[in-house]
Amino acid sequence: MPLKPPDRADLRKCRKCQADIFFAESAKQHRPVPMDAIPVKGYRLTWKPNRRDTANGGQYVCDLIDVFTTHFVTCPEAASFRKTK
Ligand SMILES: [Zn+2]
Numbered sequence: 857m858p859l860k861p862p863d864r865a866d867l868r869k870c871r872k873c874q875a876d877i878f879f880a881e882s883a884k885q886h887r888p889v890p891m892d893a894i895p896v897k898g899y900r901l902t903w904k905p906n907r908r909d910t911a912n913g914g915q916y917v918c919d920l921i922d923v924f925t926t927h928f929v930t931c932p933e934a935a936s937f938r939k940t941k
Pocket of ligand 1 (some may be wrong): 932
């Protein structure tokens, strides 16, 4: 399955490096966050306790999913974003 932007993403170009990005609102601060348009693969971890002895041990179960990275991290001009504040 090819990696592609979310269907409803309103794609724009980064003003610094021309990469495809879109904005998402951060769930906690309700502020716009620039995201790379193309997701990367990452693992979501879920803790699975042992069946009989839930107090002692268990293991992580990993599940491969698409994850999005903020363009603040991947932009070659990332340092210049911070200076503008
Ligand atoms: Zn950029």
